[in-house]
Amino acid sequence: MIKVTDLKKLYGQQLAVDHISFEIKKGEVVGFLGPNGAGKSTTMKIITGALAPTSGIAQVGGFDVFENPIEVKKKIGYLPETPPVYSDMYVFDFLNYVAQLKGVESQKLKAQVDMALEKTQLTGVKNRLIHNLSKGFRQRVGIAQALVSDPEILILDEPTVGLDPKQVSEIRHLINQLKGYHTIILSTHILPEVEATCERVIIINKGKIVAQDSLAALTKLRSGREKVFLSVRRSEGVFEGLKQLPFVAQVENSKESYQFEVTIQNQETDVDLLARWVLDHSHGLIEIKPVQSNLEEVFLNLTYGQKTEI
Amino acid sequence: MSKIFPNKGIVNRIVVSKGTYAIFKKEIKGFLTSPNFLLVAALTATIMSWVFPNMLRMFDIQAKSAQFGGAQGPSQALNIHYGLFLRHLSYVNLILIFIVPALTMKLFSEEKKLKTFDLLLTSPVTSAQIVTGKLLAALSAVGVVMLVTLLYPISTRTFAEFSWSTLLVAYLGIFLVAAVYTSMDLFCSSLTESGILAYVLAVILNVFIWFIGMGVDVVDSSLARAIFEHISLNQHLSGMVEGTLRTTGLIYFSSLIFLFGFLAERVVESARWR
Ligand SMILES: Nc1ncnc2c1ncn2[C@@H]1O[C@H](COP(=O)(O)OP(=O)(O)OP(=O)(O)O)[C@@H](O)[C@H]1O
Numbered sequence: 389m390i391k392v393t394d395l396k397k398l399y400g401q402q403l404a405v406d407h408i409s410f411e412i413k414k415g416e417v418v419g420f421l422g423p424n425g426a427g428k429s430t431t432m433k434i435i436t437g438a439l440a441p442t443s444g445i446a447q448v449g450g451f452d453v454f455e456n457p458i459e460v461k462k463k464i465g466y467l468p469e470t471p472p473v474y475s476d477m478y479v480f481d482f483l484n485y486v487a488q489l490k491g492v493e494s495q496k497l498k499a500q501v502d503m504a505l506e507k508t509q510l511t512g513v514k515n516r517l518i519h520n521l522s523k524g525f526r527q528r529v530g531i532a533q534a535l536v537s538d539p540e541i542l543i544l545d546e547p548t549v550g551l552d553p554k555q556v557s558e559i560r561h562l563i564n565q566l567k568g569y570h571t572i573i574l575s576t577h578i579l580p581e582v583e584a585t586c587e588r589v590i591i592i593n594k595g596k597i598v599a600q601d602s603l604a605a606l607t608k609l610r611s612g613r614e615k616v617f618l619s620v621r622r623s624e625g626v627f628e629g630l631k632q633l634p635f636v637a638q639v640e641n642s643k644e645s646y647q648f649e650v651t652i653q654n655q656e657t658d659v660d661l662l663a664r665w666v667l668d669h670s671h672g673l674i675e676i677k678p679v680q681s682n683l684e685e686v687f688l689n690l691t692y693g694q695k696t697e698i
Numbered sequence: 699m700s701k702i703f704p705n706k707g708i709v710n711r712i713v714v715s716k717g718t719y720a721i722f723k724k725e726i727k728g729f730l731t732s733p734n735f736l737l738v739a740a741l742t743a744t745i746m747s748w749v750f751p752n753m754l755r756m757f758d759i760q761a762k763s764a765q766f767g768g769a770q771g772p773s774q775a776l777n778i779h780y781g782l783f784l785r786h787l788s789y790v791n792l793i794l795i796f797i798v799p800a801l802t803m804k805l806f807s808e809e810k811k812l813k814t815f816d817l818l819l820t821s822p823v824t825s826a827q828i829v830t831g832k833l834l835a836a837l838s839a840v841g842v843v844m845l846v847t848l849l850y851p852i853s854t855r856t857f858a859e860f861s862w863s864t865l866l867v868a869y870l871g872i873f874l875v876a877a878v879y880t881s882m883d884l885f886c887s888s889l890t891e892s893g894i895l896a897y898v899l900a901v902i903l904n905v906f907i908w909f910i911g912m913g914v915d916v917v918d919s920s921l922a923r924a925i926f927e928h929i930s931l932n933q934h935l936s937g938m939v940e941g942t943l944r945t946t947g948l949i950y951f952s953s954l955i956f957l958f959g960f961l962a963e964r965v966v967e968s969a970r971w972r
């Protein structure tokens with residue numbers, strides 16, 4: 389659906405996107421993840437045709453964005469970083485205008501606008517002046533205008549920024565509902581967002597892709613080994629005893645003396661062995677659970693980790 | 699539209715589309731509901747209501763003195779088209795120089811400031827279609843203001859005889875001048891994020907293009923004179939005030955309108971090439 393090859397963007401001397409390539413299939417929900425200034429927005433602008441790349445190719449649905457811009461733009465609904473709303477227009481009129489601008493046929497106009505209002509729960513404020521709406525509602529109008537032409541592809545640049553927690557979860561719920569109907573790209577620096585909505589992540593740092601994979605694969609990326617959290621009642625000799633075990637690679641004593649983080653070779657069977665060892669030596673098992681190396685760790689390792697290596 | 703022009707190559711090159719119409723409608727509605735536009739129209743009416751009776755009185759005095767003194771003064775002065783309407787049009791022109799920028803200043807600058815420009819850039823419309831939609835809307839707004847000023851000469855019909863067609867051709871002339879300003883001022887708006895700056899720039903450009911024709915009186919060489927005569931808006935307009943339409947005039951006005959429309963289109967397109 390979306391194919392980007394060797395994309396590069398220079399703002400004057402400033403390198404914003406550095407030879408990026410990736411592909412997104414129809415129906416996928418992909419998150420662009422990266423710290424400030426990574427080049428997420430720039431990449432999105434290039435795909436939507438708002439910005440020309442310095443070099444490289446962006447294709448959408450088989451069309452080159454810059455050779456067939458009209459065809460491409462018909463397929464895309466785009467929410468920029470700042471919601472593109474006219475404060476002196478009414479919500480309904482604005483969505484109606486965007487729908488016409490996007491070439492929605494006049495018979496379908498009303499239905500499409502109503503659909504966008506409904507999905508973003510704006511029906512109650514449709515006759516309000518956008519100027520009088522709160523920031524969160526304006527953001528929702530921004531999402532509604534991306535939806536109003538019922539595009540195949542949705543490109544959302546930080547869709548939940550500036551929203552209160554309830555609205556954030558509503559928007560995530562909405563994105564989850566839209567899954568399957570649209571191909572979705574969203575950008576964020578908030579990790580839970582990716583975890584909550586995306587199937588695949590593309591991590592960008594300083595204009596380069598540092599990792600791209602499914603969420604599950606990325607979380608396991610750290611190593612083939614797994615960490616488990618172990619808590620016992622009687623901790624004498626546990627630390628030394630664990631170190632002797634053949635399937636244990638590393639043991640860390642947590643703050644509390646009876647809690648340990650044990651790195652084992654292969655989680656499937658070794659956890660059983662570990663549990664049996666604790667029971668056999670009557671250390672008193674309280675708790676044993678896998679420590680998820682969460683995306684946050686992966687993200688920090690991949691982006692900020694790099695910096696410290698230099 | 700796409701059904702009529704299934705070939706996307708043609709659609710791309712075409713300047714008017716459904717999108718153009720959507721932009722046109724939105725801007726027209728914007729004008730009609732904005733206090734700015736009403737203020738401009740009211741201001742124009744106020745100035746005219748003050749200036750026009752004065753001009754009328756002067757014309758009356760002239761006409762009377764011409765009657766008493768036989769055929770003394772130039773016979774033109776007696777003609778209502780010269781004696782009154784030409785003067786009226788020069789006032790209309792003066793007003794246009796300042797109010798057209800007020801109508802156009804926000805058309806692009808506001809989009810850039812509010813970041814709604816990205817919406818236009820990512821919609822299935824070409825830059826030419828965007829500019830056309832805005833230009834047509836601005837022309838309609840300017841047209842409404844000009845209709846207000848047209849009421850004054852029309853009102854003299856109650857006590858004076860004049861030729862309708864001459865007046866209308868004269869008004870077509872001043873409308874073309876207004877269209878040149880509109881196109882130019884829209885271009886100014888596309889250059890900046892600041893509405894105020896766009897206004898100032900536009901007024902300067904309007905004054906410049908109007909006064910460039912004054913070169914006729916300054917230069918000696920006949921070639922330079924001919925050039926200045928050709929690029930003088932005033933020169934082309936005065937022909938139309940007499941009621942004569944010349945193709946050179948029409949071509950000159952339309953090429954200026956097109957030129958600045960084209961420049962605005964280039965500026966809009968260049969937003970993709972930051
Ligand atoms: N119009 C511009 N002119 C010059 N430099 C720019 C421009 N826009 C972005 N940049 C630079 O390009 C780089 C990438 O910016 P971009 O906005 O794509 O980052 P981002 O990943 O979206 O960041 P954020 O998370 O803060 O939104 C940054 O270093 C930024 O300073």
Ligand SMILES: [Mg+2]
Pocket residue numbers: 428429430469545
């Ligand atoms: Mg960004």
